[in-house]
Amino acid sequence: MPNIKSAEKRMRSDAKKRVHNLDCISELKTLDKKLRTLTGEPAKAQEVGHLLSSRYDKAVSRGIIPRGRADRKKSRIAAFLSKIKK
Numbered sequence: 001m002p003n004i005k006s007a008e009k010r011m012r013s014d015a016k017k018r019v020h021n022l023d024c025i026s027e028l029k030t031l032d033k034k035l036r037t038l039t040g041e042p043a044k045a046q047e048v049g050h051l052l053s054s055r056y057d058k059a060v061s062r063g064i065i066p067r068g069r070a071d072r073k074k075s076r077i078a079a080f081l082s083k084i085k086k
Contacts, residue, residue, distance in 0.1 A: 021064050028055055028065075028073075035077065042085050049081045 002008050031052045038045035056070040 024059055024064050028059065039084050045084055046081060049077050052077055
């Protein structure tokens with residue numbers, strides 16, 4: 001346990017941030033799974049794919065995930081959408 005009052009506060013705020021970050025990551029995973037189930041509906045998949053890409057950008061801007069991971073995931077989303085469109 002921390003001895004300094006500011007360190008105690010830092011621990012509390014870090015715990016809150018961790019919960020929020022895990023929620024955001026969980027949401028990204030849920031949207032990704034939802035996108036993968038929409039193989040028969042290209043229009044709906046396109047909508048979910050656009051939403052998922054924007055959520056990845058938002059997560060990067062907030063520092064939740066690294067830029068490279070988001071770029072890789074967005075690239076795979078685009079490839080998936082172009083595959084089911086054909």
